[in-house]
Amino acid sequence: MSAASRGLISRFRFLSLDSTRAFQSFSRAGFSSSTEAALSEEDHDHGGGWIIEAKPKIMTPSSRRTGAIGIKCGMTALWDKWGKRVPISLLWLDDNIVSQVKTMEKEGITSLQIGAGQKKEKHLTKPEIGHFRAQGVPLKRKLREFPVTEDALLPVGTPISVRHFVAGQYVDVTGITRGKGFQGGMKRWGFSGMPASHGASLSHRSIGSTGQRDAPGKVFKGKKMPGRMGGKQRTVKNVWIYKIDPARNLMWVRGQVPGAEGNFVFIKDAVYNKPDHSILPFPTFFTPPDEDPSMLEPMVADLGDVDPFMAE
Template identity: 40%
Template sequence: MPKVHKFLVGEKVGMTQVFGPDGSLYGVTVVKVGPCRVAYTRTKEKDGYQAVCLGFGHKKDKSANAAEKGLAKKIGIQPIRHLREFRVNDLSGAEQGQVAGVERFAEGEYVDLQAISKGKGFAGGMKRYNFRGGPASHGASDRERAPGSLGSRRSLGRVLPGQRMAGHMGMDTVTVQKVKIIKIIPQEQLLLVNGGVPGAKGITLCVTSTVKKVPKPPVVVAGKKGKKDAAKPAAKKPAAK
């Protein structure tokens, strides 16, 4: 797979702490991102769009259906557990069965990570949307955590769609953007990224090169001094009397 295709599929291992090259201590999330296989490609002529599908992980034959077994037989591997498609502008160089690993990224690079967040179950309005609740005094004995009025009036006589209220919380597709890669361990196919990542341990992640603007490294020109480094003018001596 060409190196311009900077995307991988992996799973969240957990969190730990590491020291960066500058000596700073970082809280990092450990992500295992390989090896991934190119399961198949999508073309404009046949499918209407261009994409590369990567597979990550394996499962037993008895747990796979006929389609998964047929795809694995074409590639010559065990049935694939996770499949994810990534849209691309150019398919040249991408072929079925190719292997992609952590070497696609470098330390200090910024990536976007997408996963399904942790499920919180059925939650009230205060936990789900940060409602402040009702008064705790003046005769309000059971209104402390109530959502309040739903905004229904005589002219409508109904609750409008999208009204914020209690309901199922979590289990959403969440993307964190512009996350810095602190360290790469190529022997174990591990990425150590700065901060937290959505989802519980073992959740499937999609790692792509960030779409955000990244800070440019400072350019130091030899022979030029900044304002702080510029020589200060010598202090004037008092005139002789």
């Protein structure tokens, strides 16, 4: 069989699989073949999928919005009305835009890829440059994919500002923790160490025995021992947003977030302490044409009768 024949056969096989996927996606959505034929041409774009519009919608309890990419700028502190010092982390959303849209018809999932920051072409690989050119978006420094529901899809190029979130809501922040290198058991696991006197020569910070005798004759997996500490992905849940600054795309959150200053963190709506969906902009905040974000004042959360810095 010639190479051309093999190419034609693989092409026909791909087309048949593609039509099968499309039929399965319509079946999952509750459409029959007759319903599919009754759909008007204006309900689809030229690629065969649903038209994704950048307009406000009504958020339902089952809706899932996209997240955003932030940069940890540092930490500061505030004092509550009782004089208690409360740590505050400062996050910066650096030019977030939608860089790719994945739909059920094409990729089998519904998600949005968000790009943040800027990067020169000479610092990117050729596949990365081709990806950005194919999507028609500027070169971005960091990419992150967020799963969303179908009603929360946004077209490519839609900006995601800090007003995507609301002051007073809870978010989950994911990042890479500070790397501390190879550390001993006392620092890594909080062991108390060996006695500091009476014959404990040169073993004050030792972890002690790690195994048994002939039975089982080995060290069990997962034993707390010296090793590499930090540098892992961790998520801090239910982080409370104290203030947002639309003019500078800054966000103040209570407590600490993973990572060192200058590291990227990924912010999304809290999973457990869910915010009120009636106050969230859905699928994101769209800046009015007559509004200048640089002239807006910072928006502080409503503290209410109970000081949120004291409430656990």
